[in-house]
Amino acid sequence: MSMMAVAEQTETETVAEKKPPGKALWLLAPGVIWMTLFLVLPMLMMVYVSFWTQTTFTIEPTLTLKSWITFFTSDTYLGALWTTVRIWLIVLVATVLVGYPAALFVGLFVKNKALQTVLLVLCVIPFWTSFLIRVLAWRPMLGKEGAINMILMNLGITDAPIEVLLFSELSVIIGMTQIYCVFMVGPIAFMLGRIDTSIIEAAQDLGAGFWRIFRTIILPLSMPGVVVGAIFVSVMVLGEFATSAALSGRKVNLLGNIIVTQVGSLKWAFAAVAGVVLTILMGAVVAALLRVVDLRKEL
């Protein structure tokens, strides 16, 4: 009798496990509806619109490849695509070079957890001001009569102001690196903070020096952080237009700037083409970055 009862109980348990959590699925409904209405449909719409016929002032839903052909034969658009990729790569490398040592310091060498948090919050403080102010604040710094040139000239290091500092590709890179660096520091510091100090002590005890330990233990264990940080930075830099508009003096045109201009002049089809290209580019970049490290395994 009691055996029977046990058997029955196990059976109900397995049944309960296999049954799909029917009611729980409703919890996903608001998210799914929202995302479908305001993300998936607009994206499909954008792809659709990119094939519409564009005339000077109007756009007609007659399907044509004309906008796509214009995009891939025009030096302006291809140049913007190339500039976007180039600036993205430079900023990505710059944020890693600037951010990794900072993250290493915060995540590994600061033993006190409270101090770690304080330092990370310090990194975020610039975000308490508006994005535009942070970008525009670089102008009085980098300008011909800006702070950096004044200091360099007063110290006698340079005779004439360095003009390339502002309204150039360099100023866009400086500005973007500063703004997006923290998105690199955060994830890396998080991964480094999770490394058990006894693992590093064990490596020391086995005789490895600091650089060996860094190369064989610390760097591989922090790679997921680098990849997550790189995804953050890449997605944001690829979609950028404000920094280049404010700091390049319109000399640097990213795909984002093209979209803004085209929308401004009601060229919806061209804007849609640039948008689709940009979206595909971002998707490819994220997919490639996820190839580097198996995040599901690491996190």
Next chain:
Amino acid sequence: MSTVLQLKNITKTYGDMRALNGIDLALPGDAYISLLGPSGSGKTTLLRVIAGFEHPDGGAILFDGKRIDTVAPHKRGIGFVFQNFALFPHLSVAQNIAFGLENREDEPVTDRRVVEARVRDIISLVGLSGLEGRAVTQISGGQRQRVALARTLVTEPRMVLLDEPLGALDANLRARMRAELRAIRERCGVTFLHVTGSEAEALAMGDTVLVLESGRIAQSADSDTVYNRPASPAVARFLNCYNLFPGRIEGGAFVGGVGRFALGAAAPTRATSPAYAIRYDRVSVRPPEAAITEDEIRIEANFVASEYSGAAVNSFFALDDGRVFEVESHLSHAAPETYAEKGRYALVWKREDALVYV
């Protein structure tokens, strides 16, 4: 047996806390030494000082007759096995073990074949054959323990420090790994210093048992001596098999809270405070009216509860001053007795069996 490691008056202070308070000890070569201490007694600190992860405030550490206090951890020839094993999570079993050989600063082994051969040897020594390519996250606790040990042993240290090596394993495995650790040590012939908080583990494993108590070595002897003649009341208390009474010695008797105990012939042991200790299994429980012989000591107490552990049963009695008195009866020759709840019984032991500290 020659002395391999010698510590002279080692002190270490954290803020106001004296973690190590003048440690003097000499460890023999080719031996299994267990270091027993309650939590907070400074045992992990002592191990980390010997390994070189912490610097002592004072004193000297000699290894093979040479001072090593200022030598970096990896140049001491001492291996360290961490409590949580501290394996490199992104490397395989074989890569973990090869790490020290390939990456050490002094004379790294660059010949892959030599590394592979030595890793293979050590893997068979610790019994991990067949798991070389596994990730260390995919193996069991006992296997991880072996990887941690192999990773240290492959670098051929003169001595291995183990920080609660069995603490992370479940009870079954712990018993098996005890024998295994001793066997591995005998095969490679180096000194193991095994830190543990478990008295059973320390007694079972150590050729020599060191007992650490509030930053000092309270006793250093073989298991039998530590168990039967603890050097101080603190050691006796920590062994968890003695009833202890505080009190004083007065005219050939020990005067405690529950009466006068006549002393046996053996001279009392010197200690910081007077105490009277009687082992749980040296006491017999009798009806209160039963007579006692000349050389026996008797007190009365009320039965509280008993705990059955298979080979023995431990009974708890409340003395008249409220103290709990424990009696252990082995069941190999007798069926467990049942005592009446709250019943009054006489607890009797032989004078000579008691340990007296002054």
